[in-house]
Amino acid sequence: MTIFLIVLLAALAFEYINGFHDAANAIATVVSTKVLTPRQAIALAAIFNLIGALMGTAVASTIGKGLVDTNVVTMVTILSGLTGAIIWNLITWWLGLPSSSSHALIGGLCGAAIASSGGNWNVLHWASTDAKGAAVGLWPKVVLPMITSPVVGFIGGAVLMFLLTMLIHRLRPRIVNNVFGKLQLVSAGFMAHSHGSNDAQKTMGIIALALFTGTKSGAFDQLPVWAHFLRTPEFTVDKWVVITCAIVMAAGTAGGGWRIIRTMGHKMVKLQPVHGFAAETTAAMVIHFASTLGIPLSTTHAISTSIMGVGAAKRFGAVKWGVVERIIWAWVFTLPVCGLIGYVTMLACQALGYH
DSSP, X not given: OHHHHHHHHHHHHHHHHHHHHSHHHHHHHHHHTTSSOHHHHHHHHHHHHXXXXXXXXXXXXXXXXXXXXXXXXXXXXXXXXXXXXXXXXHXXXXXXXXXXXXXXXXXXXXXXXXXXXXXXXXXXXXXXXXTTSOEESHIIIIIHHHHHHHHHHHHHHHHHHHHHHHHHTTSOHHHHHHHHHHHHHHHHHHXXXXXXXXXXXXXXXHHHHHHHHHHHHTTTTTXXXXXXXXXXXXXXXXXXXXXXXXXXXXXXXXXXXXXXXXXXXXXXXXXXXXXXXXXXXXXXXXXXXXXXXXXXXXXXXXXXXXXXXXXXXXXXXXXXXXXXXXXXHHXXXXXXXXXXXXXXHHHHHHHTTOO
């Protein structure tokens, strides 16, 4: 029971860090365009992150049972995976790099699962189909979206910005800024809602996996009657898990994340309200679509590339590609580095007698 409480605290710590690490995803553009003050933007993001987190559990199911063989997963495995994700998130936050919390968690879990199985890579679910014939596994749910979503975000942002430019090119800048300043409140709310509906569910999946693992191993057999809600004989995401993760995600978002906000909102490209609206709308639509399919998408990839696309449509040279290069390198290293940390942490725990 003690190890479960440690795992639960680690999962909630990751969720909180995810909230302030990825807060920039929802509010960087609305802050940089000065439509809202930082405090107003964070309040907006926290509220809509909370609402979005309460919507569905498809992504949670993918994280909890669709990526690794649950038969080799122990509480220590989950804790090791969370350790990898938390360490990487703190490093990239300190450097001001908008990396993917989703891929950090997935990488950490996969690395820990491989170590838990004695180095058997077959414990990873690469690709298969479920009972409904839908594609599941790391390739269709993680790797392929990791490649396609940035492309869709970049092209979508560029196309939407081009269309908006055609519509407004004869209007006075003051009118454009006034109209899209108001519209950006809607797009920022939509972006925050989409972020919550995808990112918060990842921790829900991890906690559900821990509950399932504890129940299967008999760790909860001696619990008193009032704690029966912890027993999860089948993989489900209980309401208390959903509500807890939603609240912690919102609290983390309210904590801000100014280092990443500066990178996203100021260093990549200079944005006006119309650009912010185009980037947020594009990214939110990509994330919302992924959430309905149970895909644990990187919200960071979606909004970052949408901003790049919008900037490129404005003027290709308007994008500071040196900053973009640093961000892309962080994306490339996220999965392998977190996998390695999760793997090494699990080996260290085994050496100390914890399995």
